Amino acid sequence: MEELNSRYDPKESEDRIYAFWQERNLFSAKINPDKKPFCVVIPPPNVTGILHMGHALNNTYQDILIRLKRMRGFESLWMSGTDHAGIATQNVVERKLAKEGLKRQDLGRDKFLEKVWQWKEEYGSTIIKQLKKIGASCDWERTRFTMDEEYSQAVREAFVRLWDKGLIYQGDKIINWCPRCQTALSDEEAVHHEIAGNLYYMRYPLKKSTVHSPKSTEKNKKAMDYGPSTVDYIVVATTRPETMLGDTAVAVNPKDRRYKKLIGQAVILPLIEREIKIIADEFVDSKFGTGAVKVTPAHDPNDYEMGKRHNLEFINIMHPDAVLNTNAGEYSGRDRFEAREAIIEDLKARKLLEKIEPHTHSVGHCYRCNTIVEPYLSRQWFVKMKPLAEPAIKAVKDGTIKFYPKRWTKVYLNWMENIRDWCVSRQIWWGHRLPVYYCRNCMKQANESTVHSPQSTEKTKSMDYRLWTMDKKGIIVSKIEPDKCPECGSVDIYQDEDVLDTWFSSWLWPFATFGWPFHPPVPQADAPTAQADLDYFYPTSVLVTAPEIIFFWVARMIMAGFEFMGKEPFRDVYIHGTVRDIEGKKMSKSLGNIIDPLDIIAQYGTDALRFSLMSLTSVGQDVYLSEQKFELGRNFANKLWNASRFSLMNLDLNTVNTDLCLFFKKEKLELPQRWILSRFYSTLKSLNQALDGYNFNQAAGILYEFIWHEFCDWYLELVKPDLVSALAGEQVNEKTKNTQVVLYKVLEKTLRCLHPFMPFITEEIWQKLQARDRVQGSGVRSIMVAPWPHLQKQMIDKKSEGIMRIAIEVITVIRNLKAQMKIAHTQSVKVSLLTKDKKSKKILEQVSQYIINLAKLEKLNIGSKGILHKKGISAIAANIQVFLELEGLVDIEKEIEKLNKEIEGLSRDLKAKEARLANKEFIKKAPPEIVEKEKELLTAGKEKLTNLNKIIHELKK
RNA sequence: GGGUGCUUAGCUCAGCUGGUUAGAGCGUUUCCUUGACAUGGAAAAGGUCACAGGUUCGAAUCCUGUAGCGCCCACCA
DSSP, X not given: OOOOOSSOOHHHHHHHHHHHHHHTTTTOOOOOTTSOEEEEEOOOOBTTOOOOHHHHHHHHHHHHHHHHHHHTTOEEEEEEEEBOOHHHHHHHHHHHHHHTTOXXXXXXXXXXXXXXXXXXXXXXXXXXXXXXXXXXXXXXXXXXETTSHHHHHHHHXXXXXXXXXXXXXXXXXXXXXXXTTTEEEOXXXXXXXXXXXXXXXXXXXXXXXXXOOOOOOSGGGGXXXXXXXXXXXXXXXXXXXXXXXXXXXXXXOTTOTTTGGGTXXXXXXXXXXXXXXXXXXXXXXXXXXXXXXXXXXXXXXXXXXXXXXXXXXXXXXXXXXSBBOGGGGGGTTSBHXXXXXXXXXXXXXXXXXXXXXXXXXXXXXXXXXXXXXXXXXXXXXXXXXXXXXXXXXXXXXXXXXXXXXXXXXXXXXXXXXXXXXXXXXXSOSSSXXXXXXXXXXXXXXXXXXXXXXXOOSSOOGGGTTOOXXXXXXXXEEOSSOOSSOTTTOOOOEEEXXXXXXXXXXXXXXXXXXXXXXXXXXXXXXXXXXXXXXXXXXXXXXXXXXOGGGIIIIIHHHHXXXXXXXXXXXXXXXXXXXXXXXXXXXBOOTTTTOOOOHHHHHHHHXXXXXXXXXXXXXXXXXXXXXXXXXXXXXHHHHHHHHHHHHHHHHHOOHHHHHHOGGGGGOGGGSOXXXXXXXXXXXXXXXXXXXXXXXXXXXXHHHHXXXXXXXXXXXXXXXXXXXXXXXXXXTOXXXXXXXXXXXXXXXXXXXXXXXXXXXXHHHHHHHHHHHTHHHHHTTSOOOOGGGSOOOOOOGGGOXXXXXXXXXXXXXXXXXXXXXXXXXXXXXXXXXXXXXXXXXXXHHHHHHHHHHHHHHHXXXXXXXXXXXXXXXXXXXXXXXXXXXXXXXXXXXXXXHHHHHHHHHHHHHHHXXXXXXXXXXXXXXXXXXXXXXXHHHHHHHHHHHHHHHHHHHHHHHHHHO
């Protein structure tokens, strides 16, 4: 037998084992009519992605499920792939270019995209390599990329189908605009943060007052000190003063008596000296601010709606980079925030700034670069969501799709039921270009007869290439690029410059990864396979993801699943928590509080990483991590390693492999064997339950407890003498052989149970346990494809467990007495066990040898009386008096004190029990087994109390 | 404003459908270099389960409310 190191070294084995699995193709899944499918699609990490703790957590869950189901006999497919992550990736490549002093516009679209592809080829698989490091058993051969040609076809297909159904439209709307990325964003991509800003109260002079704002002079700079006047102006409050340059009205609530007279009057917009009207609109909340609102239809979604209702002018005052344009008069050319400061100063100077109040409000930020987004009027493409949401709502309501934990159901439904249209066009280059073409000829004709919609005064750059048409005339939506206009035959056509939101491709993931919709036809030999794959694996089984992705992805996948496949994309959605640092902050590069999973792997090993994460994260709860916490998994791995090392040192693998049938003859086995088998199957039972309910941390706890505190602490110690003497060349009898077989089987099965959590170490040890197979040349098997242990209920043996419980309690009490007397655990002592109960006595005789071994006794007496109390100390275990003999005399006072303390606690407990049993209501209403249990506990407690009192009595003699 | 989660030992957290003397890991204290493991073993100390009501024979657990912390959503000018 090869000698194992006394410390487990994950570095030595992990890569080797992973290669072993890959060589044998153990991750690959194929249609198998004999097996039920189990499929998980990976949440595709961004190609720019670098493995972080969130990935580690997310993918460990998935790998556990995949490995578990594989062992349980399912055809288990973990579909892998990456996401092109439009804005994120484009930003990365742009930053790289910036270092060379280049902008993407310098290269032009095609050259730039070439660069992005180059970057992708070079770095895009980093995340995949890293996923392998954490042991992920994805079917890598199926790895997909959302920009693959086949996948791109699916994206175009989806777009065209929705267009044909009238679910996609183009329109001028206020959207979230990131001035840095210079693209539109969806509502979900604008993340709101609370900002401590200000509410600025500005005076807009009424026209009839004919008071022109005075010129700015040093003297009136203190204008803010002046009290408010009610005659000359109307005061409006805003958080974004710079938008006033685009104001085209002031609105008040029609019921607001303060302003009733002013409705319809004109005010002079300060600074820019433009005349605007005061209008009445129900939207205005009289209680907020002054009850009068400036209306900027081109820069605020509410104002936009009001603008439409009242036929106001839409004045766009900003360039796409949030620098003010010529509509901003003298402020043009300044950045929005610079302009804000300048405007405040100028208003102050003109005594038109009434006051500034601190005001915290929530402001949208770009989810990719954290720049404050600007509500911006622009022409974009939208998906009508209401019709798509309907079946997605129904499926969750009727339980076709279930969320774990349940509470996310409500969050999902609330979002779905209030869903808004989805802005899917992006003004970037990296992504799926819209399958939209324009015919100049048709549009020209259409324009001549169309009414103009709200139009910005200054055309922004991003809109230059498009002309507005009210109907669909001149718009060609097509999966393949048309060479001429199908309507008029003109060849003067061009493609829309925009690309689609990344999530417009991700939402197809559960079926597009299988090649949906399979055209143009793939080579015939493969076509049926792809279709069959989809039929076999779709709907997938579980989706595992983080809560922040529910709206972005989960909800949209469900909608796409029903829309394009007519079926739900998955049945269960497991939502796990967020990884945070030890102070509860989200881990992020900018905060510098990252714990790199690869560092943890290097330091503690992959299994330690995985097991620690699983133990520390309870269902749906966030997890607070520090490096130190991973010691949990490392120590556990080492414990398992050493238990296995001990077992391998003491097992004759040839014997155990030939005598496995013994395993089933429970009656022939000694107590420790019966006990550990019973404990193993009890553990398996609760483990199965935990796993079936996605209670991963409970499952990890169950395994930890069993392996460490039952198998190692008790079982190995119980059988040690037997095994060691066998190894020493003493005769190997039937008993020893049985012990070996049971030890072997329990260890081997335990490894299988632990494998999904700790794949590497379990494989390593398991193979060593198969040594005989290797010698015989039948090849090395992998634990990965070994079956999950079958629950053998008949092996659960309550009687043996009861006996062992008594033995354990007696042993613990003896150790306790030793510790109390500061006697080393290793030092042998003399002990007497006294009981009048015949049954107990019999049990003690049965387990005496184990007590002697584990409590390290020189001598053990079992009897009913005959103790010299001055020459030792006593304690009570169950209904047994445990007496430890001592050399010197005992401090009787101290002993009495100790025992009295115990009596005190016990009496309190017994009193409560007596009271409960005396309560008629309790007897009447509590279930009988509870009453029975309570009675038993009372009797046992009383007996213990009598025993304790007896000891005190004898001590006093 | 709506929703949701958390509050249990010094720290980090379990405790599922109500019945335990309320548990674990880490830390602390004591003893132990015993031939699987010091990344270890044996033992100990440590909690009126945030607060206030209620339901119940019985509440850490269920209900209502309050407070603190966190997260999500919302057209918070």
